[in-house]
Amino acid sequence: MSPAMSLHADLLGRLQAIARVQLVARLQDDRLNFPGANELHVFIPDIHLITAARRVEGGYQYGTNHPVLLEAVVKSLRALKLASAPAGEVVVYQIGDLFDLWRQVDGLDPNANAASAIQNDQASLLAALRDPDLNAQFLLGNHDYDLYRFPNFDAWQRSFVLAPSVMLLHGDVFDWVEKLPAELKNLVLFLFTASHPAGTADLEKLRPLNNKQRGGRKFRDFIQNQAPAPTGKWRETSDDGGSWNVQVEGTAPKEMLLYLDEARQKCGEANGQFGSALNMAVIGHTHQARIAVHDTEDEFFTLMDCGAWIENCSTADDPTPRPNAQIAALGANEARIYQLAPLE
Protein backbone atom coordinates (compact mmCIF):
# COMPACT_ATOMS: atom_id res chain seq x y z
CA MET A 1 0.00 0.00 0.00
CA SER A 2 1.44 3.37 -1.01
CA PRO A 3 1.86 6.11 1.63
CA ALA A 4 -0.97 8.19 0.18
CA MET A 5 -3.28 5.19 0.13
CA SER A 6 -2.55 4.86 3.80
CA LEU A 7 -3.17 8.60 4.25
CA HIS A 8 -6.65 8.08 2.78
CA ALA A 9 -7.08 5.20 5.22
CA ASP A 10 -5.68 7.25 8.10
CA LEU A 11 -8.08 10.07 7.35
CA LEU A 12 -11.01 7.70 7.18
CA GLY A 13 -10.00 6.08 10.45
CA ARG A 14 -9.80 9.41 12.23
CA LEU A 15 -13.14 10.53 10.85
CA GLN A 16 -14.80 7.30 11.89
CA ALA A 17 -13.55 7.86 15.43
CA ILE A 18 -15.62 11.03 15.73
CA ALA A 19 -18.45 10.72 13.21
CA ARG A 20 -20.68 8.44 11.26
CA VAL A 21 -19.00 8.39 7.85
CA GLN A 22 -20.58 7.46 4.54
CA LEU A 23 -18.96 7.44 1.14
CA VAL A 24 -20.64 9.88 -1.21
CA ALA A 25 -18.33 9.28 -4.14
CA ARG A 26 -14.94 7.92 -5.03
CA LEU A 27 -12.90 8.13 -8.21
CA GLN A 28 -9.78 6.06 -8.58
CA ASP A 29 -8.07 6.66 -11.89
CA ASP A 30 -4.44 7.14 -12.92
CA ARG A 31 -5.59 9.63 -15.55
CA LEU A 32 -6.14 12.12 -12.73
CA ASN A 33 -2.38 12.58 -13.06
CA PHE A 34 -2.14 13.45 -9.40
CA PRO A 35 -0.03 10.59 -8.09
CA GLY A 36 1.20 12.47 -4.97
CA ALA A 37 2.35 9.30 -3.26
CA ASN A 38 3.08 10.93 0.06
CA GLU A 39 0.54 13.73 0.21
CA LEU A 40 -3.14 14.08 0.89
CA HIS A 41 -5.14 17.21 0.15
CA VAL A 42 -8.26 17.64 2.25
CA PHE A 43 -11.01 20.08 1.30
CA ILE A 44 -13.56 21.61 3.67
CA PRO A 45 -16.33 23.23 1.64
CA ASP A 46 -18.76 26.09 2.29
CA ILE A 47 -19.58 26.74 5.96
CA HIS A 48 -21.34 30.13 5.73
CA LEU A 49 -20.87 31.29 9.31
CA ILE A 50 -22.88 34.20 10.68
CA THR A 51 -23.37 35.26 14.29
CA ALA A 52 -26.16 33.76 16.36
CA ALA A 53 -27.60 37.22 16.91
CA ARG A 54 -27.67 37.94 13.20
CA ARG A 55 -29.40 34.65 12.48
CA VAL A 56 -32.25 35.70 14.74
CA GLU A 57 -32.27 39.29 13.57
CA GLY A 58 -32.18 38.35 9.88
CA GLY A 59 -34.84 35.65 10.26
CA TYR A 60 -32.66 33.04 8.60
CA GLN A 61 -34.36 29.66 8.56
CA TYR A 62 -31.15 27.68 8.33
CA GLY A 63 -27.55 27.80 9.53
CA THR A 64 -24.26 25.97 9.53
CA ASN A 65 -24.81 22.24 10.03
CA HIS A 66 -23.20 20.33 12.92
CA PRO A 67 -20.72 23.05 14.03
CA VAL A 68 -19.55 20.97 16.98
CA LEU A 69 -18.78 18.04 14.71
CA LEU A 70 -17.06 20.35 12.26
CA GLU A 71 -14.77 21.64 14.98
CA ALA A 72 -13.96 18.07 16.00
CA VAL A 73 -13.17 17.25 12.36
CA VAL A 74 -10.82 20.22 12.08
CA LYS A 75 -9.00 19.22 15.26
CA SER A 76 -8.78 15.68 13.98
CA LEU A 77 -7.23 16.93 10.73
CA ARG A 78 -4.63 18.79 12.75
CA ALA A 79 -3.77 15.58 14.58
CA LEU A 80 -3.60 13.69 11.27
CA LYS A 81 -1.32 16.34 9.79
CA LEU A 82 1.06 16.22 12.74
CA ALA A 83 1.06 12.42 12.91
CA SER A 84 1.71 12.08 9.18
CA ALA A 85 4.70 14.39 9.05
CA PRO A 86 7.41 14.27 7.92
CA ALA A 87 6.92 11.17 5.77
CA GLY A 88 3.50 12.26 4.60
CA GLU A 89 2.08 15.70 4.03
CA VAL A 90 -1.53 16.53 4.74
CA VAL A 91 -2.67 19.88 3.39
CA VAL A 92 -6.03 21.21 4.54
CA TYR A 93 -8.00 23.76 2.56
CA GLN A 94 -11.15 25.62 3.39
CA ILE A 95 -12.39 26.34 -0.09
CA GLY A 96 -14.40 29.53 0.39
CA ASP A 97 -17.54 30.91 1.99
CA LEU A 98 -16.27 30.21 5.47
CA PHE A 99 -17.86 33.51 6.47
CA ASP A 100 -21.16 34.66 5.06
CA LEU A 101 -20.75 38.41 4.94
CA TRP A 102 -23.70 38.68 2.56
CA ARG A 103 -26.05 37.40 5.24
CA GLN A 104 -24.24 39.05 8.15
CA VAL A 105 -24.50 42.62 6.86
CA ASP A 106 -26.84 44.27 4.43
CA GLY A 107 -24.15 46.33 2.71
CA LEU A 108 -20.38 46.75 2.72
CA ASP A 109 -18.36 45.81 5.79
CA PRO A 110 -15.75 48.58 5.52
CA ASN A 111 -13.80 47.92 8.71
CA ALA A 112 -14.00 44.16 9.06
CA ASN A 113 -16.49 44.54 11.88
CA ALA A 114 -18.79 41.86 10.51
CA ALA A 115 -15.93 39.47 9.88
CA SER A 116 -14.66 40.12 13.37
CA ALA A 117 -18.08 39.64 14.92
CA ILE A 118 -18.47 36.28 13.20
CA GLN A 119 -14.99 35.25 14.21
CA ASN A 120 -15.60 36.18 17.83
CA ASP A 121 -18.99 34.50 17.89
CA GLN A 122 -17.53 31.25 16.53
CA ALA A 123 -14.20 31.59 18.28
CA SER A 124 -13.48 27.94 19.05
CA LEU A 125 -14.18 26.77 15.49
CA LEU A 126 -12.17 29.63 14.03
CA ALA A 127 -9.33 29.03 16.45
CA ALA A 128 -9.24 25.41 15.30
CA LEU A 129 -9.29 26.41 11.63
CA ARG A 130 -6.61 29.04 12.10
CA ASP A 131 -4.41 26.89 14.29
CA PRO A 132 -0.81 27.43 13.15
CA ASP A 133 -0.13 23.68 13.33
CA LEU A 134 -3.01 22.97 10.96
CA ASN A 135 -1.79 25.74 8.66
CA ALA A 136 -5.00 25.56 6.67
CA GLN A 137 -5.08 27.31 3.33
CA PHE A 138 -8.10 29.49 2.72
CA LEU A 139 -9.92 30.41 -0.44
CA LEU A 140 -12.18 33.41 -0.83
CA GLY A 141 -15.69 32.49 -1.85
CA ASN A 142 -18.35 34.82 -3.20
CA HIS A 143 -20.01 35.38 0.18
CA ASP A 144 -16.69 36.29 1.83
CA TYR A 145 -14.91 37.76 -1.19
CA ASP A 146 -14.46 41.15 0.50
CA LEU A 147 -12.15 39.69 3.14
CA TYR A 148 -9.24 40.22 0.75
CA ARG A 149 -9.33 43.89 1.80
CA PHE A 150 -8.45 43.14 5.41
CA PRO A 151 -4.88 42.57 6.54
CA ASN A 152 -5.69 39.58 8.72
CA PHE A 153 -7.26 37.81 5.76
CA ASP A 154 -5.06 38.88 2.91
CA ALA A 155 -3.23 35.58 2.77
CA TRP A 156 -6.50 34.09 1.53
CA GLN A 157 -6.46 33.28 -2.16
CA ARG A 158 -8.96 33.06 -4.98
CA SER A 159 -7.48 29.87 -6.39
CA PHE A 160 -4.70 27.34 -6.07
CA VAL A 161 -3.10 25.15 -8.68
CA LEU A 162 -2.13 21.82 -7.19
CA ALA A 163 0.52 20.77 -9.64
CA PRO A 164 0.45 19.19 -12.04
CA SER A 165 -3.17 18.67 -12.81
CA VAL A 166 -5.63 20.08 -10.28
CA MET A 167 -7.34 23.45 -10.20
CA LEU A 168 -8.80 24.40 -6.84
CA LEU A 169 -11.22 27.30 -6.65
CA HIS A 170 -14.46 28.17 -4.95
CA GLY A 171 -16.41 27.74 -8.16
CA ASP A 172 -18.58 30.83 -8.24
CA VAL A 173 -16.77 32.14 -11.32
CA PHE A 174 -18.61 29.51 -13.32
CA ASP A 175 -21.85 31.32 -12.53
CA TRP A 176 -20.88 34.26 -14.66
CA VAL A 177 -17.55 33.95 -16.44
CA GLU A 178 -19.02 33.21 -19.84
CA LYS A 179 -21.14 36.37 -19.70
CA LEU A 180 -18.11 38.63 -19.31
CA PRO A 181 -16.45 40.91 -21.86
CA ALA A 182 -13.16 39.60 -23.22
CA GLU A 183 -10.89 41.71 -21.01
CA LEU A 184 -12.46 40.47 -17.82
CA LYS A 185 -12.59 36.93 -19.14
CA ASN A 186 -8.82 37.10 -19.49
CA LEU A 187 -8.51 38.39 -15.96
CA VAL A 188 -10.53 35.44 -14.72
CA LEU A 189 -8.34 33.10 -16.73
CA PHE A 190 -5.41 34.16 -14.56
CA LEU A 191 -7.16 32.44 -11.67
CA PHE A 192 -6.36 29.23 -13.50
CA THR A 193 -2.59 29.54 -13.37
CA ALA A 194 -0.04 29.42 -10.61
CA SER A 195 2.28 31.76 -12.48
CA HIS A 196 0.03 34.83 -12.19
CA PRO A 197 -1.81 34.60 -8.87
CA ALA A 198 -4.59 37.15 -8.50
CA GLY A 199 -3.29 40.17 -6.63
CA THR A 200 -5.26 42.69 -4.65
CA ALA A 201 -5.65 44.94 -7.69
CA ASP A 202 -7.12 42.08 -9.73
CA LEU A 203 -9.50 41.20 -6.93
CA GLU A 204 -10.51 44.83 -6.77
CA LYS A 205 -11.33 44.82 -10.48
CA LEU A 206 -13.47 41.73 -10.15
CA ARG A 207 -15.21 42.90 -7.00
CA PRO A 208 -18.12 44.66 -8.75
CA LEU A 209 -18.87 41.44 -10.60
CA ASN A 210 -19.02 39.57 -7.34
CA ASN A 211 -21.31 42.15 -5.81
CA LYS A 212 -23.56 41.98 -8.86
CA GLN A 213 -24.22 38.33 -8.09
CA ARG A 214 -25.48 39.32 -4.69
CA GLY A 215 -28.03 41.50 -6.44
CA GLY A 216 -29.92 42.58 -3.33
CA ARG A 217 -30.84 39.02 -2.44
CA LYS A 218 -31.46 38.31 1.24
CA PHE A 219 -30.96 34.52 1.23
CA ARG A 220 -33.56 34.22 3.98
CA ASP A 221 -34.70 30.71 3.09
CA PHE A 222 -31.78 29.29 1.14
CA ILE A 223 -28.55 30.18 -0.63
CA GLN A 224 -28.17 27.62 -3.41
CA ASN A 225 -30.72 24.88 -3.06
CA GLN A 226 -34.29 25.34 -1.96
CA ALA A 227 -34.78 21.58 -2.24
CA PRO A 228 -32.22 19.05 -0.98
CA ALA A 229 -29.37 18.69 -3.46
CA PRO A 230 -29.23 15.31 -5.22
CA THR A 231 -25.97 13.48 -4.55
CA GLY A 232 -26.51 10.03 -6.08
CA LYS A 233 -26.23 6.86 -4.06
CA TRP A 234 -24.06 6.66 -0.95
CA ARG A 235 -22.64 3.62 0.68
CA GLU A 236 -20.86 2.63 3.84
CA THR A 237 -17.16 3.30 3.75
CA SER A 238 -14.51 0.69 3.18
CA ASP A 239 -11.09 0.58 1.67
CA ASP A 240 -11.83 -1.94 -1.02
CA GLY A 241 -10.80 0.40 -3.83
CA GLY A 242 -12.57 1.17 -7.07
CA SER A 243 -14.80 4.04 -8.05
CA TRP A 244 -18.24 4.74 -6.65
CA ASN A 245 -21.10 7.04 -7.57
CA VAL A 246 -19.14 8.84 -10.29
CA GLN A 247 -21.34 10.89 -12.60
CA VAL A 248 -20.21 10.28 -16.16
CA GLU A 249 -21.22 12.75 -18.83
CA GLY A 250 -23.50 11.08 -21.33
CA THR A 251 -25.20 8.83 -18.81
CA ALA A 252 -25.62 10.90 -15.66
CA PRO A 253 -28.59 13.24 -15.16
CA LYS A 254 -27.88 16.80 -16.22
CA GLU A 255 -28.19 18.23 -12.70
CA MET A 256 -25.31 16.03 -11.58
CA LEU A 257 -23.01 17.59 -14.18
CA LEU A 258 -23.35 21.23 -13.17
CA TYR A 259 -20.20 23.19 -14.11
CA LEU A 260 -18.39 20.14 -15.46
CA ASP A 261 -18.37 21.62 -18.93
CA GLU A 262 -17.53 25.16 -17.77
CA ALA A 263 -14.62 23.90 -15.66
CA ARG A 264 -13.35 21.73 -18.48
CA GLN A 265 -13.45 24.62 -20.93
CA LYS A 266 -11.69 27.06 -18.60
CA CYS A 267 -8.99 24.57 -17.67
CA GLY A 268 -8.56 23.81 -21.39
CA GLU A 269 -8.12 27.52 -22.14
CA ALA A 270 -5.60 27.84 -19.34
CA ASN A 271 -3.71 24.78 -20.58
CA GLY A 272 -3.56 26.36 -24.02
CA GLN A 273 -2.43 29.74 -22.78
CA PHE A 274 -0.10 28.80 -19.94
CA GLY A 275 1.10 25.37 -20.96
CA SER A 276 -0.41 23.66 -17.93
CA ALA A 277 -1.92 20.20 -17.77
CA LEU A 278 -5.04 20.77 -15.70
CA ASN A 279 -7.54 17.96 -15.96
CA MET A 280 -9.39 18.24 -12.66
CA ALA A 281 -11.23 21.06 -10.91
CA VAL A 282 -12.09 20.96 -7.23
CA ILE A 283 -14.83 23.34 -6.18
CA GLY A 284 -17.49 24.05 -3.57
CA HIS A 285 -20.11 26.77 -4.02
CA THR A 286 -23.04 24.73 -5.38
CA HIS A 287 -23.61 22.84 -2.10
CA GLN A 288 -24.04 19.66 -4.09
CA ALA A 289 -21.41 17.02 -3.36
CA ARG A 290 -20.50 14.90 -6.36
CA ILE A 291 -17.74 13.75 -8.67
CA ALA A 292 -18.48 14.27 -12.35
CA VAL A 293 -16.37 13.09 -15.25
CA HIS A 294 -16.02 13.92 -18.92
CA ASP A 295 -14.52 10.77 -20.39
CA THR A 296 -14.00 10.55 -24.12
CA GLU A 297 -11.34 8.96 -26.29
CA ASP A 298 -9.26 12.12 -26.42
CA GLU A 299 -10.06 13.79 -23.12
CA PHE A 300 -10.50 12.93 -19.47
CA PHE A 301 -11.64 15.69 -17.13
CA THR A 302 -12.97 15.52 -13.59
CA LEU A 303 -14.97 17.93 -11.48
CA MET A 304 -15.08 17.26 -7.77
CA ASP A 305 -17.66 19.38 -5.96
CA CYS A 306 -16.91 18.97 -2.28
CA GLY A 307 -20.39 19.84 -0.99
CA ALA A 308 -21.05 22.08 1.99
CA TRP A 309 -21.84 22.37 5.69
CA ILE A 310 -25.06 24.23 5.09
CA GLU A 311 -28.43 23.35 3.50
CA ASN A 312 -29.51 19.80 2.81
CA CYS A 313 -28.93 16.99 0.38
CA SER A 314 -30.65 13.72 -0.47
CA THR A 315 -29.59 10.42 -1.95
CA ALA A 316 -30.92 8.52 -4.93
CA ASP A 317 -32.47 5.87 -2.72
CA ASP A 318 -33.75 8.10 0.07
CA PRO A 319 -35.36 11.50 -0.49
CA THR A 320 -35.17 12.36 3.23
CA PRO A 321 -33.30 15.68 3.60
CA ARG A 322 -29.95 15.27 5.31
CA PRO A 323 -27.79 18.12 6.51
CA ASN A 324 -24.84 18.66 4.20
CA ALA A 325 -21.67 17.84 6.15
CA GLN A 326 -19.04 16.77 3.66
CA ILE A 327 -15.32 16.79 3.28
CA ALA A 328 -13.27 15.60 0.35
CA ALA A 329 -9.76 14.25 -0.03
CA LEU A 330 -7.40 13.82 -2.94
CA GLY A 331 -4.15 11.95 -3.24
CA ALA A 332 -2.53 9.02 -5.06
CA ASN A 333 -4.86 9.42 -8.03
CA GLU A 334 -7.86 8.91 -5.84
CA ALA A 335 -10.58 11.41 -4.95
CA ARG A 336 -13.13 10.79 -2.23
CA ILE A 337 -16.09 12.65 -0.75
CA TYR A 338 -17.44 11.69 2.65
CA GLN A 339 -20.71 12.57 4.31
CA LEU A 340 -20.42 12.98 8.08
CA ALA A 341 -22.97 12.92 10.85
CA PRO A 342 -22.61 13.00 14.64
CA LEU A 343 -22.17 9.64 16.33
CA GLU A 344 -25.36 8.64 18.08
Added chain:
Amino acid sequence: MRYASLLLVLGFATGCAVRYPAVVPMREQQFRSHDQAVALPLDQEGRGEVANFLEHGGNRFGRNAAPDAQAAGHKQMLDALAAEGNLKIRASLATSDFCAIALPLCQAAPILRKRMAVTQVIDARNRQPEVPDPIAVCDDEYCWIFRQSNNLLTHLVVVRSVRRLQP
Protein backbone atom coordinates in the same frame (compact mmCIF):
# COMPACT_ATOMS: atom_id res chain seq x y z
CA MET B 1 -9.33 79.06 -9.31
CA ARG B 2 -6.58 76.60 -10.21
CA TYR B 3 -6.21 75.69 -6.53
CA ALA B 4 -9.94 75.22 -6.21
CA SER B 5 -9.94 72.88 -9.22
CA LEU B 6 -6.99 71.01 -7.84
CA LEU B 7 -8.69 70.58 -4.49
CA LEU B 8 -11.82 69.39 -6.23
CA VAL B 9 -9.87 66.80 -8.21
CA LEU B 10 -8.02 65.68 -5.08
CA GLY B 11 -11.28 65.47 -3.20
CA PHE B 12 -12.82 63.24 -5.84
CA ALA B 13 -9.68 61.15 -6.09
CA THR B 14 -9.46 60.46 -2.39
CA GLY B 15 -13.20 60.16 -1.96
CA CYS B 16 -13.53 57.58 -4.70
CA ALA B 17 -10.35 55.68 -3.88
CA VAL B 18 -10.59 52.28 -2.31
CA ARG B 19 -10.53 52.66 1.43
CA TYR B 20 -8.86 50.02 3.49
CA PRO B 21 -9.75 49.51 7.12
CA ALA B 22 -7.82 50.93 10.01
CA VAL B 23 -4.98 48.77 11.21
CA VAL B 24 -3.06 48.76 14.47
CA PRO B 25 0.40 47.23 14.30
CA MET B 26 2.11 45.68 17.28
CA ARG B 27 5.12 47.95 17.71
CA GLU B 28 8.72 46.95 18.18
CA GLN B 29 9.85 46.04 21.68
CA GLN B 30 10.77 49.56 22.75
CA PHE B 31 7.35 50.97 21.98
CA ARG B 32 5.13 48.33 23.52
CA SER B 33 4.36 48.11 27.21
CA HIS B 34 4.92 44.33 27.41
CA ASP B 35 6.20 41.47 25.28
CA GLN B 36 3.54 39.18 26.71
CA ALA B 37 0.22 40.91 27.27
CA VAL B 38 -0.50 41.69 30.90
CA ALA B 39 -3.52 39.99 32.47
CA LEU B 40 -6.69 41.92 33.27
CA PRO B 41 -7.95 43.13 35.65
CA LEU B 42 -4.68 44.94 36.25
CA ASP B 43 -2.98 44.12 39.51
CA GLN B 44 -0.57 46.49 41.21
CA GLU B 45 2.43 45.20 39.29
CA GLY B 46 0.74 45.28 35.88
CA ARG B 47 -0.64 48.71 36.51
CA GLY B 48 2.81 49.93 37.51
CA GLU B 49 4.33 48.59 34.28
CA VAL B 50 1.76 50.31 32.09
CA ALA B 51 2.01 53.54 34.10
CA ASN B 52 5.78 53.47 33.82
CA PHE B 53 5.52 53.00 30.05
CA LEU B 54 3.19 55.99 29.74
CA GLU B 55 5.35 58.12 32.03
CA HIS B 56 8.31 57.52 29.75
CA GLY B 57 6.52 58.73 26.65
CA GLY B 58 5.71 55.25 25.41
CA ASN B 59 9.33 54.16 25.41
CA ARG B 60 9.81 51.12 27.59
CA PHE B 61 13.55 51.58 27.66
CA GLY B 62 13.43 55.35 28.01
CA ARG B 63 15.69 56.86 30.63
CA ASN B 64 13.82 60.10 31.09
CA ALA B 65 10.27 60.78 32.11
CA ALA B 66 8.18 62.62 29.52
CA PRO B 67 5.10 64.72 30.13
CA ASP B 68 1.87 62.88 29.33
CA ALA B 69 -0.66 65.25 27.79
CA GLN B 70 -3.46 62.81 28.63
CA ALA B 71 -2.23 61.90 32.10
CA ALA B 72 -5.59 62.41 33.80
CA GLY B 73 -7.41 60.28 31.24
CA HIS B 74 -4.79 57.58 31.45
CA LYS B 75 -5.07 57.47 35.24
CA GLN B 76 -8.83 56.92 34.90
CA MET B 77 -8.13 54.23 32.36
CA LEU B 78 -5.73 52.38 34.65
CA ASP B 79 -8.20 52.65 37.51
CA ALA B 80 -10.94 51.28 35.27
CA LEU B 81 -8.83 48.37 34.08
CA ALA B 82 -8.26 47.25 37.63
CA ALA B 83 -11.98 46.53 38.13
CA GLU B 84 -13.33 43.27 36.72
CA GLY B 85 -16.79 44.71 36.15
CA ASN B 86 -15.41 47.12 33.57
CA LEU B 87 -14.07 44.36 31.36
CA LYS B 88 -17.33 43.01 30.01
CA ILE B 89 -17.76 43.45 26.26
CA ARG B 90 -20.10 42.50 23.43
CA ALA B 91 -17.59 40.92 21.08
CA SER B 92 -20.05 39.73 18.49
CA LEU B 93 -21.33 43.21 17.78
CA ALA B 94 -20.46 44.28 14.25
CA THR B 95 -19.54 47.90 14.92
CA SER B 96 -16.58 50.27 14.87
CA ASP B 97 -17.87 52.11 17.92
CA PHE B 98 -15.59 50.98 20.73
CA CYS B 99 -18.01 52.13 23.39
CA ALA B 100 -20.81 50.02 21.93
CA ILE B 101 -18.55 47.01 22.39
CA ALA B 102 -17.04 47.97 25.76
CA LEU B 103 -19.66 50.13 27.44
CA PRO B 104 -18.60 49.65 31.10
CA LEU B 105 -14.98 50.53 30.31
CA CYS B 106 -16.04 53.62 28.38
CA GLN B 107 -18.22 54.78 31.23
CA ALA B 108 -15.32 54.48 33.66
CA ALA B 109 -12.70 55.89 31.31
CA PRO B 110 -14.11 58.75 29.24
CA ILE B 111 -10.86 59.05 27.26
CA LEU B 112 -12.18 56.17 25.16
CA ARG B 113 -15.43 57.81 24.19
CA LYS B 114 -16.04 58.37 20.48
CA ARG B 115 -13.03 56.24 19.64
CA MET B 116 -12.96 53.61 16.94
CA ALA B 117 -12.59 49.91 17.63
CA VAL B 118 -9.96 48.32 15.41
CA THR B 119 -10.00 44.57 14.91
CA GLN B 120 -7.21 44.36 12.37
CA VAL B 121 -4.27 44.14 14.75
CA ILE B 122 -1.12 43.03 13.01
CA ASP B 123 1.45 41.21 15.08
CA ALA B 124 4.27 39.86 12.97
CA ARG B 125 5.37 37.62 15.82
CA ASN B 126 2.33 35.40 15.24
CA ARG B 127 2.22 32.55 12.74
CA GLN B 128 -1.50 33.19 12.23
CA PRO B 129 -3.80 36.05 13.22
CA GLU B 130 -5.13 35.60 16.74
CA VAL B 131 -8.59 34.19 17.28
CA PRO B 132 -10.73 35.70 18.66
CA ASP B 133 -9.67 39.01 17.24
CA PRO B 134 -7.86 41.40 19.54
CA ILE B 135 -9.71 44.69 19.87
CA ALA B 136 -7.65 47.85 19.75
CA VAL B 137 -8.64 51.39 20.55
CA CYS B 138 -6.39 54.39 20.13
CA ASP B 139 -6.41 57.61 22.10
CA ASP B 140 -4.43 60.59 20.89
CA GLU B 141 -1.04 58.98 21.39
CA TYR B 142 -1.40 55.34 22.38
CA CYS B 143 -3.21 52.27 21.19
CA TRP B 144 -4.63 49.92 23.77
CA ILE B 145 -4.66 46.39 22.38
CA PHE B 146 -6.95 44.04 24.24
CA ARG B 147 -7.14 40.29 23.95
CA GLN B 148 -10.55 38.91 24.69
CA SER B 149 -12.34 35.70 25.45
CA ASN B 150 -15.98 34.87 26.18
CA ASN B 151 -17.05 38.51 26.09
CA LEU B 152 -14.40 39.66 28.55
CA LEU B 153 -11.26 41.68 28.00
CA THR B 154 -8.55 39.40 29.33
CA HIS B 155 -5.14 40.86 28.47
CA LEU B 156 -3.63 44.18 27.47
CA VAL B 157 -0.64 45.60 25.66
CA VAL B 158 -0.27 49.34 25.17
CA VAL B 159 1.73 50.55 22.18
CA ARG B 160 2.82 53.97 21.16
CA SER B 161 0.71 54.92 18.17
CA VAL B 162 2.43 55.09 14.82
CA ARG B 163 0.47 58.27 14.25
CA ARG B 164 1.97 59.99 17.29
CA LEU B 165 3.00 63.47 16.33
CA GLN B 166 6.13 63.81 18.45
CA PRO B 167 8.92 61.26 18.37
